[in-house]
Amino acid sequence: MIRIVLENLLLILAPTLVYVAYVYLTTDPHGKRQEALDETPLLWLFLIGVMLAIGVLALFGTTGGGKPGEAYQPPVYRDGKIVPGKIKPGSASPDEQKE
Numbered sequence: 001m002i003r004i005v006l007e008n009l010l011l012i013l014a015p016t017l018v019y020v021a022y023v024y025l026t027t028d029p030h031g032k033r034q035e036a037l038d039e040t041p042l043l044w045l046f047l048i049g050v051m052l053a054i055g056v057l058a059l060f061g062t063t064g065g066g067k068p069g070e071a072y073q074p075p076v077y078r079d080g081k082i083v084p085g086k087i088k089p090g091s092a093s094p095d096e097q098k099e
Contacts, residue, residue, distance in 0.1 A: 012052070014049055015045045015052065016049065020037065020040075066087040070087050070088060071087070071088050073086055073088050
């Protein structure tokens with residue numbers, strides 16, 4: 001759960017981190033950096049980060065996964081090894097097989 005929160009937080013903070021790195025690398029180290037960072041458009045950077053996070057979540061929520069009628073087989077521990085999960089084509093879910 002903490003991984004999911006950290007990933008989303010990183011997506012929201014990414015524009016701000018890129019902006020701060022840009023200011024740090026392009027300004028004179030003698031006092032100009034602080035002035036440039038004082039004028040940082042934090043609200044706009046936050047809004048861009050939120051839009052980025054929503055876009056990435058929407059993208060991954062609508063792509064990937066199996067097709068209708070396919071079933072996910074979770075990872076199993078077999079013969080001392082972990083067999084990775086996979087999507088079985090043409091398999092119905094257990095609920096559909098009962099009917």
